[in-house]
Amino acid sequence: MTTRVFIAEDEPNILESLSFLLGREGWEVTSALDGNAALEQLNNQALPDVVILDIMLPHRNGFEILRQLRASPRTSKLPVIVLTAKGQEKDRKTAQEIGADAFVTKPFSNRDVIEQVKKLAGL
Amino acid sequence: MLSANLIFTISLAYVALLFMVAFVGDRQARTGQSSWIQSPVVYTLSISVYCTSWTFYGAVGSAARSGLEFATIYLGPTLVFIGWWFLLRKLVRIGHVHRITSIADLISSRYGKSTSLAVLVTLIAVIGTTPYIALQLKAVTTSIQVIVSSDPGNLANPPSDQPASEIAFWIAAGMALFTIIFGTRTIDANERHHGVVAAIALEALVKLLALIAVGLFVIFALADGPADIFSREAAKVLQTEDMFDARWVALTFLSGVAIICLPRQFQVTVVENTGEDQLRMASWLFPLYLMLMSLFVLPIAIGGLSVLPEGADPDMFVLTVPMSVGQDLLVLLAFLGGFSSATSMVIVASIALSTMISNHIVMPVMLRTPWTSIERSGDVRRLLLVSRRISIGVILLLGYVYFRLSGKSDALAAIGLIAFAGVAQFLPPLLGGIYWKRATATGAKIGLATGFILWGYTLFLPSFEGDLLLSASTIEHGPLGIGLLRPQALFGLTGLDPLVHALFWSLSANVVLFVLCSLLVEPKPLERLQGTLFVDVFRTPAGDEHRFIRRSASAEDLFILAQRILGAAEAQRLFREFAAGQGSDSDFPQPTDAFIAHLERRLAGSIGAASARAMVSQIASGETISLDELMKIADETAQLMEYSQEVEKKSIQLEATARELRRANQRLTLLDAQKDDFLSQVSHEVRTPMTSIRSFSEILLETRDLTSPQAQRFLSIIHEESLRLTRLLDEILDMNLMDRGEASWNLHELDASVPLSRAVETCRGLARSAGAEIHFGEPASAIVMADPDRLQQVVINILTNAIKHNTTAEPEVHVEGRLVGGEYVIEISDNGPGIPSHLRPFIFEKFQRGAAQSSTGGIGLGLAISKEIMKRLGGTLALVEDDGPGTRFRIALNAKALRSVAQRQNQAVE
Numbered sequence A: 001m002t003t004r005v006f007i008a009e010d011e012p013n014i015l016e017s018l019s020f021l022l023g024r025e026g027w028e029v030t031s032a033l034d035g036n037a038a039l040e041q042l043n044n045q046a047l048p049d050v051v052i053l054d055i056m057l058p059h060r061n062g063f064e065i066l067r068q069l070r071a072s073p074r075t076s077k078l079p080v081i082v083l084t085a086k087g088q089e090k091d092r093k094t095a096q097e098i099g100a101d102a103f104v105t106k107p108f109s110n111r112d113v114i115e116q117v118k119k120l121a122g123l
Numbered sequence B: 001m002l003s004a005n006l007i008f009t010i011s012l013a014y015v016a017l018l019f020m021v022a023f024v025g026d027r028q029a030r031t032g033q034s035s036w037i038q039s040p041v042v043y044t045l046s047i048s049v050y051c052t053s054w055t056f057y058g059a060v061g062s063a064a065r066s067g068l069e070f071a072t073i074y075l076g077p078t079l080v081f082i083g084w085w086f087l088l089r090k091l092v093r094i095g096h097v098h099r100i101t102s103i104a105d106l107i108s109s110r111y112g113k114s115t116s117l118a119v120l121v122t123l124i125a126v127i128g129t130t131p132y133i134a135l136q137l138k139a140v141t142t143s144i145q146v147i148v149s150s151d152p153g154n155l156a157n158p159p160s161d162q163p164a165s166e167i168a169f170w171i172a173a174g175m176a177l178f179t180i181i182f183g184t185r186t187i188d189a190n191e192r193h194h195g196v197v198a199a200i201a202l203e204a205l206v207k208l209l210a211l212i213a214v215g216l217f218v219i220f221a222l223a224d225g226p227a228d229i230f231s232r233e234a235a236k237v238l239q240t241e242d243m244f245d246a247r248w249v250a251l252t253f254l255s256g257v258a259i260i261c262l263p264r265q266f267q268v269t270v271v272e273n274t275g276e277d278q279l280r281m282a283s284w285l286f287p288l289y290l291m292l293m294s295l296f297v298l299p300i301a302i303g304g305l306s307v308l309p310e311g312a313d314p315d316m317f318v319l320t321v322p323m324s325v326g327q328d329l330l331v332l333l334a335f336l337g338g339f340s341s342a343t344s345m346v347i348v349a350s351i352a353l354s355t356m357i358s359n360h361i362v363m364p365v366m367l368r369t370p371w372t373s374i375e376r377s378g379d380v381r382r383l384l385l386v387s388r389r390i391s392i393g394v395i396l397l398l399g400y401v402y403f404r405l406s407g408k409s410d411a412l413a414a415i416g417l418i419a420f421a422g423v424a425q426f427l428p429p430l431l432g433g434i435y436w437k438r439a440t441a442t443g444a445k446i447g448l449a450t451g452f453i454l455w456g457y458t459l460f461l462p463s464f465e466g467d468l469l470l471s472a473s474t475i476e477h478g479p480l481g482i483g484l485l486r487p488q489a490l491f492g493l494t495g496l497d498p499l500v501h502a503l504f505w506s507l508s509a510n511v512v513l514f515v516l517c518s519l520l521v522e523p524k525p526l527e528r529l530q531g532t533l534f535v536d537v538f539r540t541p542a543g544d545e546h547r548f549i550r551r552s553a554s555a556e557d558l559f560i561l562a563q564r565i566l567g568a569a570e571a572q573r574l575f576r577e578f579a580a581g582q583g584s585d586s587d588f589p590q591p592t593d594a595f596i597a598h599l600e601r602r603l604a605g606s607i608g609a610a611s612a613r614a615m616v617s618q619i620a621s622g623e624t625i626s627l628d629e630l631m632k633i634a635d636e637t638a639q640l641m642e643y644s645q646e647v648e649k650k651s652i653q654l655e656a657t658a659r660e661l662r663r664a665n666q667r668l669t670l671l672d673a674q675k676d677d678f679l680s681q682v683s684h685e686v687r688t689p690m691t692s693i694r695s696f697s698e699i700l701l702e703t704r705d706l707t708s709p710q711a712q713r714f715l716s717i718i719h720e721e722s723l724r725l726t727r728l729l730d731e732i733l734d735m736n737l738m739d740r741g742e743a744s745w746n747l748h749e750l751d752a753s754v755p756l757s758r759a760v761e762t763c764r765g766l767a768r769s770a771g772a773e774i775h776f777g778e779p780a781s782a783i784v785m786a787d788p789d790r791l792q793q794v795v796i797n798i799l800t801n802a803i804k805h806n807t808t809a810e811p812e813v814h815v816e817g818r819l820v821g822g823e824y825v826i827e828i829s830d831n832g833p834g835i836p837s838h839l840r841p842f843i844f845e846k847f848q849r850g851a852a853q854s855s856t857g858g859i860g861l862g863l864a865i866s867k868e869i870m871k872r873l874g875g876t877l878a879l880v881e882d883d884g885p886g887t888r889f890r891i892a893l894n895a896k897a898l899r900s901v902a903q904r905q906n907q908a909v910e
Helices: A012-024 A035-044 A062-071 A089-097 A110-121 B004-031 B040-050 B053-083 B085-097 B103-110 B115-149 B162-183 B194-222 B226-230 B233-239 B246-261 B263-271 B276-295 B297-307 B314-324 B328-368 B371-377 B380-405 B412-435 B441-463 B472-477 B498-520 B525-535 B555-566 B568-581 B593-607 B609-622 B626-702 B708-739 B753-770 B788-804 B862-872 B901-909
Strands: A004-008 A028-032 A050-054 A080-084 A102-105 B748-751 B773-776 B783-786 B812-820 B823-830 B876-879 B888-897
Touching: A004 A012, A004 A035, A012 A028, A012 A110, A012 B626, A012 B708, A028 A035, A035 A062, A050 A062, A050 A110, A062 A080, A062 A089, A080 A089, A080 A110, A089 A102, A102 A110, A110 B626, B004 B115, B004 B162, B004 B194, B004 B328, B040 B194, B040 B263, B040 B276, B040 B328, B053 B085, B053 B115, B053 B194, B053 B246, B053 B276, B053 B297, B053 B314, B053 B328, B053 B412, B085 B103, B085 B246, B085 B263, B085 B276, B085 B412, B103 B115, B103 B263, B103 B328, B103 B412, B103 B525, B115 B162, B115 B263, B115 B314, B115 B328, B115 B380, B115 B412, B115 B441, B162 B194, B162 B328, B162 B380, B194 B226, B194 B276, B194 B297, B194 B314, B194 B328, B226 B297, B246 B263, B246 B412, B246 B498, B263 B328, B276 B297, B297 B314, B314 B328, B328 B380, B412 B441, B412 B498, B412 B525, B441 B498, B555 B568, B555 B593, B555 B609, B568 B593, B593 B609, B626 B708, B708 B862, B748 B753, B753 B773, B753 B788, B753 B812, B783 B788, B788 B812, B788 B823, B788 B862, B788 B888, B862 B876
Parallel strands: A004 A028, A004 A050, A050 A080, A080 A102, B773 B812
Antiparallel strands: B748 B783, B783 B888, B812 B823, B823 B888, B876 B888
16 A cells, blocks of 8 residues: 655645655645645645645645644644754644654755655555 | 339339239149139129229219219119020120130131131221220229328319320330239130239229228218208219110110120120039129129218319329328329229230230231241240230230320219220120021121211211311211211201210111121121031030041141140140040141141130131141031032932832833743744744645655555645645744844835735736636725835735635635725625634734644744735734625725826827
8 A cells, every 4th residue: 555645844845745755655645835724734635644744834834724723633643744944842732742753854864864754654 | 191112112013913813823824723703703803894993983083974874884784684684694604615806706616717707807896995994904004192191182183294104105105014014824715814803803802992981981971961962952963864764775775785794704704614503603793792882872972072172183083082081092002993993904905906916917927928938937826915915015015005195084974984885895706696597797897887887977086086097077077068968966866965875876777787697698607607606516425626627737837836826735735635545655646627726726826717717727637627528518419419319219210120020021921922833833833834845755665556646636735744844934034023123114105906916816827726806806906105126025915815815615805906995995705714713813923723634734923924015014904804705905005196097198199
């Protein structure tokens, strides 16, 4: 069964690079460009194996989405990698507190991201 | 008939008795066994020095001539002692607290320790007392002459003049000797003369006894009791018509004033006082004494008038009445009574005057000469004693000279009243000084001097007979014939008794000028201080002065000074005592302010306040006079008050500053948060393109099987993101420069259409690659003040946004340059998606990517910078709120003048 990864990222170029990387691993990639769309897709469609969640999203930021995911029994255990361009210790802490499984700072190393996804997907 | 020899022998014996009493009194006072000397009875008896030979002999004379008028002389003092007891008590208290040595000292001390005022008072006292002393000499001389050279049958004839001056001279010399011996034995700190006071008290008893004896003799031996006496023909003298007229009031007033202001009365009442309780007894005992003294005046006068032949001198009735019936013993007693009256007055008066002269005239003169000369000459104390002794001699000599000059002057009483009116001039500064704080030295001086001059002109000078000082014609017609200036009818005031006239002019001028000048001239600090200390003497504890005046001096220097004035033993005792009081067993105390003030008061007791002040001041901190320091203290106090006001003001300011600081702090906190925010934003803005660049470059490096279009695409993304990064950094730098005011501005007048057209041309390439169309008509021309590059930057910035973020199928951008009113307006609008209304308020803030929800980003700082630029150019940049689709920005600048191209060309042709 193919590993499915969901990416919420508003920067088209970054989304494109991530999609290329993960797709090259043979994984199925779905994505959303803003917070509202991301939450809607996660709630209404089949759950992915791993979620890559950018914090600075329009309409609804990554932390809000994560809190909602953790609040719902369906998504409470969903593995989530938080992606941030701010790189502040404060953000890392917040992410951990509300239940992020991993934390990746932009600009990331491609290998890192893939490792993290593999780990969380149990590959 | 008594022989001259007997009289002289008796007189000498009596003087010897006085010597003994004085000697014993002095010794007892020194050894501390002074109980009877300090008794209020002795004190009261000494006050009777008021009753001189003028009273003793003259009262009878006055009664024989003018009836009851003599009673005024007793009435005034009685009223003062009974009714104005509190005034005397205040004087005594002030005398004790301030170690007052004389009336001159009191007045000078009160008015800022003024030396000139002391000199003035001393001069008036000397001039006013001299006739009085002459009067005593005359009384004693006449009495001796009467006894010796006249037989009862020849009493009507005046005695020859020749031996009189001789007798008077020897009497004066004898009195001088006695006074010098007992009045200047020591220089006492309190200027008290216990021995003299004892002798005076004895004399008081003798004169009272003598008068009573003669009176009783007249009533019961010559007549058949009081009823008989008053029924005699001569008693008609009592029925004078002008009783209780102005003169009567004036005399009562004058004698009341005299009991306070006469230097000798001040001496015995205030200076010789050893305790205020003495005054309590004196307040009733002295009036009683006066009553007894006056009781027999009328009987003796009536007896004399009825027994003695017409033309007999009534001033000598006390002697001549017993003489007429050959009562030698009674004559002798009467003589001794008169002699006592005269000597006690002369002794006390000359002591008082010599103190004033040496303290207020000799000492200041010595002090004016350089200090070193006194230092070499040795003991100031000896100098003081010598100057006092010489003063006494000079005073008696003056009295003698006056006696010689006015020897033929008539009634004794007249001379006495002249003296009274003279010293009455002291009353305004004295009363004003102890009851009115505002009284000033200037007022006292001008009032005193004017009163004194008027007194001299209207009363004293005319008293000299013949053409000696004022010619008869001057008195009659005024100086140079000016009637208004007639001495006894000044300014046309006629019809008054000369005494009342003189008293009226001198005292009213004195009072008016004293009050007026006091009100007009600000008192000096020391005057103010002394005024308060004197007026509030019952409220102020003694010796408070040092609190106001700070001085410093070495104890050794002070000792040398004290030794000179007090004598070595006394000075040593004083210093040891004070050192012990300070808790030290050394010979010298710490020269504290308290000690210096204490020493100054002790010295003031010997040499007067003004001199003591001057001498101590020369040592204490080398200053000339402490007035300066007082001023300094006053200044310091003022400064202190100012300072405390300032402190108050400062604390208010401080509060305001604290508030401002709090506000500033809040703003800083906010700014700090904004800065953190900004850094975080910048970090995000940089990291975002960096992420793409890194990620794609890793892909390019690591992936072997990339297709060429794929590689091409990834490389173009890297390129695009690196451009975005560069632009971002440029913007940050630009923003930073502008924020710090360091951006360079090339402002000048230019045609706004030029940079506008240039910006549009620059963006045409971008528009072509984005497939957008720019609609740009011929812009209006107008002169604006601007930096062309910056204006161009703003237009490009907005135009770029309009092109980049326009996601419609057929992107269009409209640009126009128009003149609206006095403004050049550039509008840039597009047919894009527009900016969501909730983001509109924030689009000009840094890193607000209002329209950049979508892809390209990179407008983080652009709008903020453009807005800032327009602000600097004095123009505006705004988002036009309208309902239409797309976005419309408006740039506006003040246009200075508008000129179309055509106009410019026209101008060129001209």
